[in-house]
Amino acid sequence: MLKIRRAKLEQFFVKHGFDALLVSNLPNIRYLCGFSGSEGVLLLTRESAWLLCDSRYTTQAAAETVDTEIRQFSEKHDAVSNLLDELKLDRIGFESAHITVAAFMELSAKLKGRQMVPVGADLDQIRANKDQDEIVRLAAVARIASDSLQAVIGMVRPGIGEADIARELEFEMRRRGADGRSFDFIVASGQRGAMPHGRASDKIVASGELVTIDYGAVMDGYCSDETVTVAAGQPDLRCREIYDITLEAHDRAISAVRPGISCRELDAVARDFIKERGYGEYFGHGLGHGVGLEIHEKPVVSPRSETIIEEGMVFTIEPGIYIPGFGGVRIEDTITVTSDGCKLLTQVPKTLMMN
Numbered sequence: 001m002l003k004i005r006r007a008k009l010e011q012f013f014v015k016h017g018f019d020a021l022l023v024s025n026l027p028n029i030r031y032l033c034g035f036s037g038s039e040g041v042l043l044l045t046r047e048s049a050w051l052l053c054d055s056r057y058t059t060q061a062a063a064e065t066v067d068t069e070i071r072q073f074s075e076k077h078d079a080v081s082n083l084l085d086e087l088k089l090d091r092i093g094f095e096s097a098h099i100t101v102a103a104f105m106e107l108s109a110k111l112k113g114r115q116m117v118p119v120g121a122d123l124d125q126i127r128a129n130k131d132q133d134e135i136v137r138l139a140a141v142a143r144i145a146s147d148s149l150q151a152v153i154g155m156v157r158p159g160i161g162e163a164d165i166a167r168e169l170e171f172e173m174r175r176r177g178a179d180g181r182s183f184d185f186i187v188a189s190g191q192r193g194a195m196p197h198g199r200a201s202d203k204i205v206a207s208g209e210l211v212t213i214d215y216g217a218v219m220d221g222y223c224s225d226e227t228v229t230v231a232a233g234q235p236d237l238r239c240r241e242i243y244d245i246t247l248e249a250h251d252r253a254i255s256a257v258r259p260g261i262s263c264r265e266l267d268a269v270a271r272d273f274i275k276e277r278g279y280g281e282y283f284g285h286g287l288g289h290g291v292g293l294e295i296h297e298k299p300v301v302s303p304r305s306e307t308i309i310e311e312g313m314v315f316t317i318e319p320g321i322y323i324p325g326f327g328g329v330r331i332e333d334t335i336t337v338t339s340d341g342c343k344l345l346t347q348v349p350k351t352l353m354m355n
């Protein structure tokens with residue numbers, strides 16, 4: 001598995017002509033060698049890999065990694081420099097999008113005259129296409145999160161607090177084997193639903209309100225992401241209208257997913273429909289984003305994204321309508337692209353639930 005992942009780096013060795021690549025973004029390190037600690041740096045040549053970590057992590061690193069030599073350091077950049085001396089390497093690629101200015105200055109001082117080649121966030125792109133092992137993990141964590149939502153959905157009634165829903169949901173996810181939540185849950189009821197990122201507050205849900213719940217679990221490093229909008233009591237006609245439009249936009253986009261279409265075109269399927277129905281100005285964010293070792297990763301599914309969709313990509317479809325002073329709806333599923341369409345990883349049915 002790691003061989004196939006590391007082979008994806010060949011394009012950067014060719015494009016930039018470096019001798020070795022210094023990987024500092026932790027999800028990329030995990031992807032390329034298996035290490036899940038919070039501090040370390042991975043040096044890769046075309047043939048070999050070295051993980052440099054401090055004494056807190058050497059035992060863990062030895063247990064988690066394969067085809068990787070572990071080196072313990074007391075000062076990270078000195079250790080990188082010593083290793084490069086030992087290997088006699090001069091031209092080093094580094095993840096310029098994932099290093100602070102201070103760390104870069106320190107590193108360049110230590111690397112004394114070696115050429116440092118910035119690769120921006122290019123490496124993040126290699127995680128957009130998931131392998132079978134990743135899809136199995138992503139399906140498992142999405143299933144746990146969806147089952148947990150279905151276990152607590154009955155409590156979304158007038159009188160419950162948003163924060164109570166969030167707490168119970170997280171409890172259910174952990175009870176089912178999740179390591180935790182993949183982000184701070186959004187539970188936004190009534191007018192708060194107009195905030196796409198309204199985190200669970202102490203607000204009490206009132207009768208007739210829509211409640212948007214955006215949630216996800218994390219397990220073995222992999223994240224899930226799903227949004228349901230539920231009615232507490234009978235919603236009014238306008239609430240139903242924006243729900244139906246959002247759902248139709250969501251369904252149309254899911255039917256349009258296939259290899260070969262661009263992210264921009266896919267975004268337009270949902271966006272044009274919402275616009276046609278008169279709510280275009282209330283859908284401000286992109287249609288979706290990749291999900292994997294990070295909750296937001298490549299590909300970006302937005303009006304500006306020219307990325308071509310490929311089999312094996314995993315991303316969300318999440319149209320929404322947010323009306324200030326009124327409320328909002330978002331409906332989100334995470335899908336994996338198949339040879340001729342897509343498969344849903346998240347499992348909660350999206351017809352409007354009324355409690």
Ligand code: ZN
Pocket residue numbers: 214215225226227332
């Ligand atoms: Zn979400």
Ligand code: ZN
Pocket residue numbers: 225226289316318332
């Ligand atoms: Zn999302």
